[in-house]
Amino acid sequence: MLTTVQDLGRYGYERYGVPVSGAMDQFALRAANLLVGNPPHAAALEITLAGPTLRATDKCLIAVTGADLSLRVNDWEMPPWMAIFVRQGWTITFGDRKSGCRAYLAVAGGIDVMPIMGSRSTYLSGGFGGVEGRALRQGDVIPVGVVPFHLPERAGRSFPSNLVPDYSDAPEIHVVLGPQDDYFTDEGMATFLSGEYQVGPTSDRMGYRLQGPEIAHKGRADIISDGIPLGAVQVPANRQPIVMMADRQTTGGYPKIATVISADIPLLAQCLPGQSTVRFEAIGVEEAQSRYRRMMKALEEVR
Amino acid sequence: MYGEPRFLLAGDAALVVEFGDEISPEVNHRVHVLAHALEQNPFPGLGEAVPTYRSLLVHYDPLCLSFEEAKTFVLDVLGKCEEIPLPEPRLVEIPTVYGGEFGPDTEFVAEHNGLSVEEVVRLHSGATYTVYMLGFTPGFTYLGGLPEALATPRLPTPRKLVPAGSVGIAGSQTGMYAITTPGGWRLIGRTPATLFDPARIPPTLLRPGDRVRFVPISAEEFHTLMEGAKSGA
Numbered sequence: 001m002l003t004t005v006q007d008l009g010r011y012g013y014e015r016y017g018v019p020v021s022g023a024m025d026q027f028a029l030r031a032a033n034l035l036v037g038n039p040p041h042a043a044a045l046e047i048t049l050a051g052p053t054l055r056a057t058d059k060c061l062i063a064v065t066g067a068d069l070s071l072r073v074n075d076w077e078m079p080p081w082m083a084i085f086v087r088q089g090w091t092i093t094f095g096d097r098k099s100g101c102r103a104y105l106a107v108a109g110g111i112d113v114m115p116i117m118g119s120r121s122t123y124l125s126g127g128f129g130g131v132e133g134r135a136l137r138q139g140d141v142i143p144v145g146v147v148p149f150h151l152p153e154r155a156g157r158s159f160p161s162n163l164v165p166d167y168s169d170a171p172e173i174h175v176v177l178g179p180q181d182d183y184f185t186d187e188g189m190a191t192f193l194s195g196e197y198q199v200g201p202t203s204d205r206m207g208y209r210l211q212g213p214e215i216a217h218k219g220r221a222d223i224i225s226d227g228i229p230l231g232a233v234q235v236p237a238n239r240q241p242i243v244m245m246a247d248r249q250t251t252g253g254y255p256k257i258a259t260v261i262s263a264d265i266p267l268l269a270q271c272l273p274g275q276s277t278v279r280f281e282a283i284g285v286e287e288a289q290s291r292y293r294r295m296m297k298a299l300e301e302v303r
Numbered sequence: 304m305y306g307e308p309r310f311l312l313a314g315d316a317a318l319v320v321e322f323g324d325e326i327s328p329e330v331n332h333r334v335h336v337l338a339h340a341l342e343q344n345p346f347p348g349l350g351e352a353v354p355t356y357r358s359l360l361v362h363y364d365p366l367c368l369s370f371e372e373a374k375t376f377v378l379d380v381l382g383k384c385e386e387i388p389l390p391e392p393r394l395v396e397i398p399t400v401y402g403g404e405f406g407p408d409t410e411f412v413a414e415h416n417g418l419s420v421e422e423v424v425r426l427h428s429g430a431t432y433t434v435y436m437l438g439f440t441p442g443f444t445y446l447g448g449l450p451e452a453l454a455t456p457r458l459p460t461p462r463k464l465v466p467a468g469s470v471g472i473a474g475s476q477t478g479m480y481a482i483t484t485p486g487g488w489r490l491i492g493r494t495p496a497t498l499f500d501p502a503r504i505p506p507t508l509l510r511p512g513d514r515v516r517f518v519p520i521s522a523e524e525f526h527t528l529m530e531g532a533k534s535g536a
Contacts, residue, residue, distance in 0.1 A: 014353045014360075015338075016499075016507040017437040017481070116501050126441050126482065128501040179311035179319045224326055225438065225445075227353040227360025229317040251355055251438030259314030262365065288315035289365040296366060 002048040005111050005130035005142075006104075006246075008041045010119035014250045020230065021121040021129065024102055024205060024246050024269035028066035030299055031159050032106035035063035035083040037149060042110030043120035045136070047103040049272075051094025052136060054105075056086045060144060061108035061151045065159065067100025067167065067270060081164050085155035100167040100270035108154070109145035123247060124205070163298050167270040170277045175233065175258035176285050180223060183255035184235070188216035192233075192257055193280055197241065201274035205247040207234075208268060210278070214239035215257065225253040231260030231268075233280075243268060261288035263295045304330050308381065310374050311358075316365050317350075318373055320381075321358040326476075328447055330357045331435050332389075335512040337380070340387045346376040354511045355436045356445070392433070394514045397479070399428070399470055400525045401492040408489035412455045412472060424519055426450045427470075427491065432477065432515040442481025442499030442507045446515060449477040461487035468494045470517065481507065492517070495528035 006029065009022025023029035023046055030040045051069050063083045064071045071078045074090040080103070086092065094103070113120050113130055122130025131140055181189065197212035221237035228234075232244045234254040243260055244252075245268075260268060261283065271278060304323040311319040320337060323330035338354045341361070350362030363373040401424040402409040413423045432446035454475040462485060465471075469480040471488025480486055481499035494517075498508050509515065520528070 012351050013506060014351055015437065015511055016505055017439060017441045017443050018501075018506060019441075117504065117506060126501065176312055176314050179313045179321075224324065224356050225436075226319065226321075226355040226358045227313075227317075227438075229313045229360065229362070231314055249439050250353065251436065256313075259312070259317075261315050285312055285315055285370045289369060292315060292365050 001050040001052060003052050003136045004046050004122040004124065005043050005113055005136075006046040006121045007043040007119055009246065010117050010121055010123070010129070013117050014227065017250050018117065019123055019126070019247050019250060021123045022119070022246050023104060025066050025104065025266040027165065027266040027295060027299070028102070028104045029106070031081065031302075032063045032065040032104045033110075034299065034303055035065070035081070035154075035157055035159060036061050036106050036108040037147075037154050038106055038108060038110050042106065042145075043113065044104050044106040044111060045142075047094065047105060049097055049101060051103065054092040056088055056090050056092070057141065059088050059151060060086050061147070061154055062086055062092065062105060064103055064105050067103040068098035069103045070095030070098060079158070081159040083154050083157040085152050101272045102269060107144050108151060109147040112143040112145040125247065160302060163302065165266060165270075167267065169272060169275060170279075171264075171267045171271065173264050173268055173278050173280050174261045174283050174288065174291070175280050176261060176288050177258045177282050178256070179259075180255035181257055183217055183220070183223070184257055185216045185218050189257070191215050192241065193282055196277050196279055199271045199273050199276045199278065203273040205245055207245055207248060208243040208271070208273075210241045210243065212240070215241060217255065221255065222253045223255050225251045228252050228256070229259055231262070231265055232256045233258045233260065245269065258282065261291060263288070263291040304333070308333075310377075312370065313360060315370075317360055317362045318370060318377070319358050319360055320377060323357045326356050326435070326447065328433060331433070331447060334359050336384050336389055338511070339389050340380050340384045341377070343387050344380050344383065348373070349376070355438065389512065392512055392514045393510075394431075394516065395509055396516050396518050397470075397494050397496055398520045398524065398528060399492040399494045399517045400520055400522055401427070403522070405493040405522070405525070406470070406491035408458075408471075409491045412453060412489055412491055415455045416452055418452065423453060423491065426453055427477070428517045428519050434509050434511050434513045434515060436511055437507060437509070440480075440482055440484050441501070444479040444481065444498065444509050446477050446479075449475055451475065453477075455489050457487040458489060461485050465490065466493060468496065468498060470494060493525070495525050495532060497532055
């Protein structure tokens with residue numbers, strides 16, 4: 001069980017070596033916040049595979065998005081992607097995984113832990129952010145911010161079903177080539193763009209370690225360390241790609257063959273380590289950006 | 304150093320401005336000059352600029368800007384760089400205990416380079432370094448300017464835990480571990496200075512482009528300074 005507090009991330013400190021962190025699936029986080037009337041950057045719980053049992057110490061309004069982990073409220077089965085009014089003393093529980101890997105539980109008012117460098121996101125390896133820089137554990141009391149509206153008013157509101165992503169266990173992930181695609185042979189590029197890669201069992205919030213056909217470098221498998229954007233696909237000397245995710249280190253010395261497009265990061269984030277497989281397809285940067293704009297516009301229209 | 308900087312795609316929300324394919328003070332200086340010029344001349348949609356040895360990763364908001372637009376803005380600022388000189392760099396002194404338990408590889412570094420331990424300390428603390436970049440882990444400080452006579456390869460197998468404040472050598476670089484992490488640099492000393500504190504803004508004692516000098520101190524001074532840091536003095 002791994003449940004952490006996450007928001008949209010800690011920006012502006014990468015130059016000091018501080019990872020961005022934040023929700024792995026930012027679309028799901030934004031949707032959950034939207035459903036409960038929060039601003040997009042409000043902090044929520046990121047729940048990985050096995051959900052915690054939560055008890056409401058006061059009435060609250062929640063929404064659970066992202067992975068479908070069989071949400072139950074007061075022991076009633078409840079649909080995800082919907083705002084639910086929870087009375088004091090009711091429990092929120094999770095069961096079997098039906099799809100995806102990470103669920104987001106937003107609560108009206110937001111999770112109100114102390115911001116560190118402007119963000120409430122938990123950075124586990126650094127031990128800061130969220131609740132004491134760690135994952136939640138039994139007995140934790142999670143503070144919730146003040147809500148500026150009458151809770152039941154928003155209950156029952158659903159996210160349009162046509163906008164709920166289809167979390168596949170074998171998605172096609174789009175990438176923009178570069179910044180170091182020139183470090184790979186033509187054959188290496190073709191392998192990367194045609195092979196099927198399994199999401200390795202040790203994949204985590206820092207990186208998705210993929211296993212599949214070997215990607216050949218032209219020469220050296222290292223570069224002079226440079227900055228690592230979200231979704232960068234590093235290929236070290238073992239020729240197996242690693243996609244750098246939310247808790248990625250800020251700099252690194254492996255060549256980056258491509259970068260996963262912003263709109264597809266949520267699909268990758270919902271892939272299950274040890275089980276899901278992915279394929280990559282290269283698209284142009286303009287197309288990547290228009291996909292991201294479409295995704296954000298869809299959220300805007302729900303608001 | 305390249306004649307003209309290269310612009311590289313780093314996905315749909317960032318670009319890289321690369322000035323060369325070498326670790327050198329000249330190339331790194333250009334990175335810091337552009338980072339500073341962008342800070343002084345931000346454009347709408349500009350995100351953080353992350354300086355590294357030889358390139359600048361520039362984040363931008365794809366809701367506001369296309370890659371070509373972002374590139375045009377950055378090129379415009381590049382053209383103005385000469386009018387926006389870097390401010391005089393700060394010189395930060397880092398008190399450091401060399402050798403012994405604080406720098407368990409000092410004797411190896413000495414032997415590897417045919418020097419005495421005293422000469423290692425004298426050479427390392429006699430130079431002035433530039434913070435090329437911070438990265439890898441929070442606050443890890445990569446410094447340029449190591450005397451060639453001290454260059455030493457990394458450990459064949461990294462240590463599982465390197466204490467925060469450790470000063471090390473890897474190849475022709477020297478640097479500092481700001482938090483306790485695994486690491487493979489040859490350790491020659493340790494500073495009691497708090498290099499990284501998440502509650503502080505900025506969180507690091509050092510910033511990219513700063514100048515650094517190491518000031519040798521005794522183990523007693525180290526412990527006194529550590530106590531002082533703990534009690535907030």
